[in-house]
Amino acid sequence: MRVLGTVGLPGSGKGEAAVVAEDRGIPVITMGDVIRQACRDRGLDPAEHHGQMARTLREENGPAAIAERSIPMINKALSDADTVLVDGLRSMVEVDAFESEYGDGFLLVSIEAPFDVRAERLGDRGRDESDGDLEKLRTRDERELELGMGDVIDYADLTIKNTNTLEAFHDQINAIFDGDADVFEQQTETQ
Numbered sequence: 001m002r003v004l005g006t007v008g009l010p011g012s013g014k015g016e017a018a019v020v021a022e023d024r025g026i027p028v029i030t031m032g033d034v035i036r037q038a039c040r041d042r043g044l045d046p047a048e049h050h051g052q053m054a055r056t057l058r059e060e061n062g063p064a065a066i067a068e069r070s071i072p073m074i075n076k077a078l079s080d081a082d083t084v085l086v087d088g089l090r091s092m093v094e095v096d097a098f099e100s101e102y103g104d105g106f107l108l109v110s111i112e113a114p115f116d117v118r119a120e121r122l123g124d125r126g127r128d129e130s131d132g133d134l135e136k137l138r139t140r141d142e143r144e145l146e147l148g149m150g151d152v153i154d155y156a157d158l159t160i161k162n163t164n165t166l167e168a169f170h171d172q173i174n175a176i177f178d179g180d181a182d183v184f185e186q187q188t189e190t191q
């Protein structure tokens with residue numbers, strides 16, 4: 001059993017890591033899915049209430065609420081699969097929740113790229129208007145770091161620098177899933 005969590009600032013490549021996982025048939029649970037499900041459970045439109053629901057869940061059930069709600073989803077996926085990817089951890093309380101559930105089976109991977117590289121890639125991605133806005137990216141970075149993402153990045157078992165081609169990045173992610181170079185084993189043994 002392996003639960004691989006990713007952390008990274010906006011545009012670092014977490015979504016691409018999830019694409020690699022899905023291509024290999026590895027289930028992906030995103031924290032966003034948890035929030036969308038909570039919206040639907042309460043009859044709310046996720047497109048409209050996503051941000052508010054994230055805050056409500058934390059207010060009602062504490063800062064680890066979203067991680068805790070994702071654990072049953074991960075466990076369900078683990079009944080059919082050996083490995084699951086959890087996309088986008090944001091704070092140490094979430095790390096603690098996954099570590100207490102999965103112990104050494106949990107591996108935290110930090111995906112990193114410099115601001116300028118992320119800004120250019122997000123500009124190309126253009127998923128929404130904030131993607132092309134440098135000031136908004138700076139604000140998003142600051143907000144994530146203030147909310148504790150920096151600690152999670154520092155704590156990660158493995159760091160991947162996503163500064164090369166997309167193909168090279170996919171190879172790096174595949175190597176982690178393959179357990180190449182004993183990367184996975186070394187890290188879990190020393191935890």
Ligand SMILES: Nc1ncnc2c1ncn2[C@@H]1O[C@H](COP(=O)(O)OP(=O)(O)OP(=O)(O)O)[C@@H](O)[C@H]1O
Pocket residue numbers: 008009010011012013014015016017121122124125162163164165166167169
């Ligand atoms: N090595 C790379 N070379 C070229 N493009 C890349 C590379 N890595 C990622 N990208 C592209 O950069 C964009 C941002 O990557 P991605 O969507 O994976 O980031 P993210 O970490 O999920 O961001 P967010 O948190 O904002 O959703 C995407 O369009 C992705 O295809």
